[in-house]
Amino acid sequence: MSTYKLVWPHCQSRMRIRTSEGTHIFLRVAYLQCLNEACGWSVRAQFEMTHEMSPSGMANPEVRLPLADAALRRSAMKPVDTHQIPIQGLEAKQ
Template sequence: MSTYKLICPHSHSRMRISTSEGKHIFLRVACLQCTHEGCGWSVRAEFEMTHEMSPSRMANPEVRLPLATAAQRHAAMVSATDQPGLLDPLEKERAI
Protein backbone atom coordinates (compact mmCIF):
# COMPACT_ATOMS: atom_id res chain seq x y z
CA MET A 1 0.00 0.00 0.00
CA SER A 2 1.32 3.43 -0.86
CA THR A 3 0.69 6.75 0.82
CA TYR A 4 0.04 9.99 -0.97
CA LYS A 5 2.95 12.39 -0.75
CA LEU A 6 2.06 16.07 -0.42
CA ILE A 7 4.87 18.45 -1.42
CA CYS A 8 5.17 22.16 -0.59
CA PRO A 9 5.33 24.13 -3.86
CA HIS A 10 7.68 26.67 -2.22
CA SER A 11 10.37 24.60 -0.48
CA HIS A 12 9.67 21.25 -2.18
CA SER A 13 9.59 19.65 1.27
CA ARG A 14 6.96 17.25 2.56
CA MET A 15 3.72 18.66 3.92
CA ARG A 16 2.11 17.26 7.06
CA ILE A 17 -1.56 17.25 8.00
CA SER A 18 -1.95 19.27 11.20
CA THR A 19 -5.74 18.98 11.53
CA SER A 20 -8.42 17.07 9.69
CA GLU A 21 -12.19 17.24 9.98
CA GLY A 22 -14.88 15.19 8.28
CA LYS A 23 -17.46 17.50 6.69
CA HIS A 24 -19.45 14.84 4.86
CA ILE A 25 -19.26 11.10 4.26
CA PHE A 26 -17.21 11.87 1.11
CA LEU A 27 -15.40 15.09 2.14
CA ARG A 28 -12.57 15.80 4.56
CA VAL A 29 -11.10 19.26 5.19
CA ALA A 30 -7.51 19.44 6.42
CA CYS A 31 -4.88 22.00 7.31
CA LEU A 32 -1.44 21.22 5.92
CA GLN A 33 1.92 22.60 7.04
CA CYS A 34 5.29 22.53 5.32
CA THR A 35 7.82 20.53 7.34
CA HIS A 36 10.73 22.76 6.29
CA GLU A 37 11.54 24.97 9.30
CA GLY A 38 12.52 27.93 7.15
CA CYS A 39 9.37 27.88 5.02
CA GLY A 40 6.38 27.91 7.36
CA TRP A 41 3.75 27.73 4.58
CA SER A 42 0.35 26.38 5.62
CA VAL A 43 -2.76 25.78 3.58
CA ARG A 44 -6.32 24.47 3.81
CA ALA A 45 -7.12 21.46 1.62
CA GLU A 46 -10.18 19.42 0.78
CA PHE A 47 -10.05 15.70 0.05
CA GLU A 48 -13.13 14.47 -1.77
CA MET A 49 -14.16 10.97 -2.81
CA THR A 50 -15.66 11.33 -6.28
CA HIS A 51 -15.88 7.94 -8.01
CA GLU A 52 -16.05 4.29 -7.06
CA MET A 53 -13.14 2.32 -8.52
CA SER A 54 -14.43 -1.06 -7.35
CA PRO A 55 -17.46 -2.03 -5.26
CA SER A 56 -17.17 -2.78 -1.56
CA ARG A 57 -17.80 -6.32 -0.34
CA MET A 58 -19.42 -4.68 2.74
CA ALA A 59 -21.69 -2.24 0.90
CA ASN A 60 -23.28 0.57 2.91
CA PRO A 61 -26.58 1.69 1.32
CA GLU A 62 -25.75 5.32 2.18
CA VAL A 63 -22.66 5.22 -0.04
CA ARG A 64 -23.62 6.11 -3.58
CA LEU A 65 -20.87 7.31 -5.89
CA PRO A 66 -20.71 7.07 -9.67
CA LEU A 67 -18.61 4.22 -11.01
CA ALA A 68 -15.31 5.39 -12.48
CA THR A 69 -14.93 4.96 -16.20
CA ALA A 70 -12.84 2.11 -17.55
CA ALA A 71 -10.14 4.63 -18.47
CA GLN A 72 -10.07 6.03 -14.91
CA ARG A 73 -9.83 2.55 -13.41
CA HIS A 74 -7.07 1.56 -15.83
CA ALA A 75 -5.10 4.75 -15.07
CA ALA A 76 -5.38 4.08 -11.32
CA MET A 77 -4.10 0.52 -11.75
CA VAL A 78 -1.16 1.67 -13.87
CA SER A 79 -0.18 4.46 -11.46
CA ALA A 80 -0.75 2.44 -8.27
CA THR A 81 2.86 1.26 -8.25
CA ASP A 82 4.32 4.67 -9.10
CA GLN A 83 1.97 7.21 -7.54
CA PRO A 84 3.29 10.74 -8.02
CA GLY A 85 3.25 13.38 -5.33
CA LEU A 86 0.56 16.06 -5.47
CA LEU A 87 2.93 18.68 -6.80
CA ASP A 88 5.54 16.54 -8.55
CA PRO A 89 4.84 18.24 -11.90
CA LEU A 90 5.98 21.55 -10.36
CA GLU A 91 9.22 19.94 -9.21
CA LYS A 92 9.89 18.65 -12.72
CA GLU A 93 9.23 22.10 -14.26
CA ARG A 94 11.69 23.76 -11.88
CA ALA A 95 14.37 21.19 -12.76
CA ILE A 96 14.17 22.08 -16.46
Protein backbone atom coordinates (compact mmCIF):
# COMPACT_ATOMS: atom_id res chain seq x y z
CA MET A 1 0.00 0.00 0.00
CA SER A 2 1.25 3.52 -0.74
CA THR A 3 0.36 6.95 0.55
CA TYR A 4 -0.36 9.78 -1.83
CA LYS A 5 2.29 12.45 -1.39
CA LEU A 6 2.57 15.92 -2.88
CA VAL A 7 5.44 18.33 -2.37
CA TRP A 8 4.82 22.06 -2.31
CA PRO A 9 6.37 23.91 -5.23
CA HIS A 10 7.38 26.88 -3.03
CA CYS A 11 9.19 25.44 0.01
CA GLN A 12 9.43 21.75 -1.03
CA SER A 13 7.65 20.67 2.20
CA ARG A 14 4.92 18.07 2.45
CA MET A 15 1.27 19.03 2.48
CA ARG A 16 -1.93 17.76 4.03
CA ILE A 17 -5.48 17.58 2.78
CA ARG A 18 -7.54 19.75 5.15
CA THR A 19 -10.89 18.83 3.62
CA SER A 20 -12.32 17.43 0.40
CA GLU A 21 -15.66 16.87 -1.24
CA GLY A 22 -16.91 14.73 -4.09
CA THR A 23 -18.46 16.81 -6.86
CA HIS A 24 -18.96 13.97 -9.34
CA ILE A 25 -18.45 10.19 -9.34
CA PHE A 26 -15.03 10.78 -11.00
CA LEU A 27 -14.07 14.16 -9.47
CA ARG A 28 -12.99 15.20 -5.98
CA VAL A 29 -12.13 18.76 -4.89
CA ALA A 30 -9.60 19.07 -2.07
CA TYR A 31 -8.23 21.97 -0.03
CA LEU A 32 -4.55 21.49 0.75
CA GLN A 33 -2.27 23.16 3.28
CA CYS A 34 1.52 23.28 3.61
CA LEU A 35 2.90 21.62 6.75
CA ASN A 36 5.72 24.18 6.95
CA GLU A 37 4.30 26.94 9.20
CA ALA A 38 6.78 29.49 7.82
CA CYS A 39 5.41 28.90 4.31
CA GLY A 40 1.69 28.84 5.07
CA TRP A 41 0.58 28.32 1.46
CA SER A 42 -2.83 26.76 0.84
CA VAL A 43 -4.46 25.74 -2.41
CA ARG A 44 -7.56 24.16 -3.95
CA ALA A 45 -6.97 21.06 -6.08
CA GLN A 46 -9.03 18.67 -8.15
CA PHE A 47 -8.43 14.94 -8.41
CA GLU A 48 -10.05 13.37 -11.46
CA MET A 49 -10.34 9.76 -12.58
CA THR A 50 -9.78 9.77 -16.33
CA HIS A 51 -9.10 6.25 -17.61
CA GLU A 52 -9.71 2.66 -16.63
CA MET A 53 -6.35 0.87 -16.40
CA SER A 54 -7.90 -2.57 -15.90
CA PRO A 55 -11.54 -3.64 -15.61
CA SER A 56 -13.15 -4.15 -12.20
CA GLY A 57 -14.09 -7.61 -11.04
CA MET A 58 -17.25 -6.05 -9.53
CA ALA A 59 -18.25 -3.68 -12.34
CA ASN A 60 -20.89 -1.01 -11.67
CA PRO A 61 -22.84 -0.26 -14.89
CA GLU A 62 -22.93 3.46 -13.98
CA VAL A 63 -19.12 3.66 -14.03
CA ARG A 64 -18.04 4.35 -17.61
CA LEU A 65 -14.48 5.50 -18.21
CA PRO A 66 -12.46 5.03 -21.39
CA LEU A 67 -10.05 2.12 -21.29
CA ALA A 68 -6.44 3.32 -21.24
CA ASP A 69 -4.46 2.49 -24.35
CA ALA A 70 -1.33 0.33 -24.18
CA ALA A 71 1.05 3.32 -23.99
CA LEU A 72 -0.77 4.79 -20.98
CA ARG A 73 -0.83 1.41 -19.21
CA ARG A 74 2.92 0.97 -19.86
CA SER A 75 3.66 4.44 -18.43
CA ALA A 76 1.85 3.46 -15.22
CA MET A 77 4.22 0.51 -14.82
CA LYS A 78 7.37 2.65 -14.61
CA PRO A 79 9.60 1.83 -11.62
CA VAL A 80 9.04 3.64 -8.35
CA ASP A 81 11.30 6.61 -7.51
CA THR A 82 14.58 5.17 -6.23
CA HIS A 83 15.93 8.56 -5.10
CA GLN A 84 14.09 8.49 -1.79
CA ILE A 85 16.10 8.92 1.39
CA PRO A 86 16.02 5.68 3.43
CA ILE A 87 14.55 5.76 6.92
CA GLN A 88 17.30 5.29 9.51
CA GLY A 89 17.46 1.74 10.81
CA LEU A 90 15.56 0.33 7.83
CA GLU A 91 18.38 0.37 5.25
CA ALA A 92 19.05 -2.95 3.59
CA LYS A 93 21.76 -4.88 5.42
CA GLN A 94 24.66 -5.86 3.19
